[in-house]
Amino acid sequence: MADKYNPQEIEPKWQAAWDAQGLYNTVEDPDRTKWYALTMLPYPSGDLHTGHWYAMTPSDAAARWRRMNGYNVFFPIGFDAFGLPAENAAIKNNVHPKQWTYRNIERMRGQLRQMGAMWAWDREAVTCDPEFYKWNQWFFLKLYDMDLAYREYAPVDFCPTCNTTLAREQVWGEDRHCERCGTPVIKKDLEQWKFRITAYAEELLDGLETIDWPERVKIMQRNWIGRSEGAQVIFTTEAGDPIEIFTTRPDTLWGATFMVLAPEHPLVEKVTTDEQRAAVEAYQAEAERKDEIARTAADKEKTGVFTGGYAINPVNDERIPIWIADYVMMTYGTGAIMAVPAHDERDFAFAKKYGLEIRRVITGPDGAEGELEEAWSSKYEGRLINSGPFDGTPVEGAAAKVTAWLEETGKGRFMVNYRMRDWLISRQRMWGTPIPMIHCPTCGVVPVPYEDLPVVLPDDAQFKPTGESPLKYHEGFLHVTCPVCGGDAERETDTMDTFMDSSWYPYAYVSPYWKQGEKLTPDDTPWDPAMGEYWLPVDQYTGGIEHATMHLLYVRFFAKAVRDMGVFDFDEPMLRLFNQGMILGPDGEKMSKSRGNVVNPDEYVAKYGADTVRGYLMFIGPWDQGGPWDPSAIEGVHRFLYRAWSMVMDEPKPERVAAQPKAEQVRALERKLHQTLIKVNDDMANFRFNTAIAALMELNNAMIKAKETAVVGSPIWEEAVRSLVLMMAPIFPHIAEEMWQQVGDSEKGESVHLQAWPQGDSEKAKEYEITVVVQVNGKVRDKLTVAPGTAKDVLESQALASPNVPKWIDGKQVRKVIVVPNKLVNIVVG
RNA sequence: GGGUCGGUGGCGGAAUGGCAGACGCAGCGGACUUAAAAUCCGCCGGGGCAACCCUUGUGGGUUCGAAUCCCACCCGACCUACCA
Structure with a gap:
């Protein structure tokens, strides 16, 4: 008897051994096909939770499977180390965010090692390191040079709890709350830095066609970009x-x-007449307040106020009243609309409420021209009426004709509008990358020269309990001489959105902290170009879907901008994407401290070992579905490992080894083995870990039985044992390594993780006899055991002659017999 | 309101046009044990003595045959929301 399976002993042993061997160090090998596997980098909150295990260990298994299939796999890790929690902790406990962050990172490195993942630690990057974020600043300056970064005074979303502005993407839900803390955001007029992501709107849309991403994410991005075609028309005030x-x-x-007009529209003030001014201003105040107190979409009752002013419709020179209403959004389109109540649902409701004219300009499908009960908005049925030169035009295609006419007459033009806004990247918090800009009283806003980068965060910042950025009060940080005129100037105190870091970290990993300590120039590259050339872009990205319109959109935008800087020449940063689901608490609810349903993975690792936790998370169900953690079901995976261990490690009984196995017993094991090889390979390629593990369990069960027969003395037994261990290696790296040291014979001493993935042989996997079902009128009445490929007519006659069939067809007429070879015979009687 | 995904034993799930319930959990019976745990062996959707019958959210349809395809509805999760 070999020793019992003891994960607590073998797991740390192998983790240390792999480190010592440099098994997962990165080697750029031009002779091998590279595979860049990336999982979204963690935020160093201080503890690796079950969600991290659920996101990372299956990614690792997939990366390991690639590696065994001959790819040179790069599977890096790092930390998304800027962000609010560090700062909040700083305020609460009076420690510098840097200390808090690095302490957490240290702890999480240890926890990450316990996973037994093939992380490329030699390429680790931490985003709050000045040697990392100096490149954020470099990118900022490049974008500024390209006119892709700009400053604008505009109403922005502001979270009063986090004390900072937010990007549109970080404002969630009906009540427009802060993505991080849940507080409803308020509107503020501020001078803010933005990235011109809208310049790439069209390309971001088109690029979706070229990448292998989940359709869900593509749909969300398409909706977010929100392209719509129409016309820009210029009305005029009186x-x-x-x-x-x-x-x-x-x-x-x-x-x-x-x-x-939207209540905030800049022209409101000018068009409002004295008689209407009080009402208009009251409504504006009301609308502003509505933003502050969660403006729910539940009450859709439209409200508005007449400004007293009139506009001229350029197509017919008609004078029409100008109203303001909060159903028109300042943030979409131009913040002003022409209202066509007859053919727009919202305008219809508004006109009805305020008794405004409803003029029909499109007939019904039956030619109806009468008064409307509701808005008629079909683009395909009806003809234009009351429309000057276009009377009688079928509505289908009319928009294009009118647009052409608008262009000819100079009254308007074709226009594509996008829902997506530019990316607001200014944050009023301290723990982020300082925006490398200087405010000079003489020269205005001036960029920090490249060679002066990085602008470093001070280590002695004093934190305000309000969360207000200490940078605003830090004399040493604030005061600077203007690089243009040499006079006294002040630094920008806004820092960058942390999505800046995650927009290019995949490239940083190929050679982190490249050009450490060196002065930067505009012609630099933020990573070693040779390394980038070899590894980029990312072949397989994995992570949660919650980033669909944030990180996953920004990272695509950034790739296009970096390409246009001439740093690389591909268009899309990640060729494939897989979104895992969410692991839930045992109660089926999202894990949260307040619910008290948090599962601590360290506890389970201590009890069962990392291999069991890895395998259990992959066994729960399809990876993209997520699901509840069942504390008792994990036993099943642990039992499997235990049983596999003794099956592989314990010596078979000598009398069984010496005996002569029956040929059919040997073939049965060979068949099962090759069926499993084919199945597991296919499942691993498609992230179907749950069924891969089920297949491994089946093979193990079959082998436990076979071990009690003379099959153990035949060569197929050795092949099965070795193959099982190899197939287990990606999911269960430690136990597989330990077992491999016993069964790997010729390769003894070499890691299981350096072995080639075993190949299944479909010939050997073929069944030699199969069950064919005999149905009468679609119900199973008997079964035949035949050789595969048995001819149709043979099956038919055997089916008709099978013992249980006559009583079902007696007295009835056989109308039809359907024979599907290798599957079934269906006798239709009636 | 719009969009997307889903609904299968007591539970997680498997099967994507051809034997529904692989694999595992829980449960039940047995072996080992003074006993328990662990381990091992067996049973395990429901009804029926049986032959058989019923069973994949509900109702319809297509088909020799539907968990799977189509239509309508119900329920749940997620995303999005006055988008001009």
């Missing part, structure tokens, strides 16, 4: 000020009976 509008229905221009 005073002659232009009011630009965007419409997807230029064919309804003659039906515009009023205009609506």
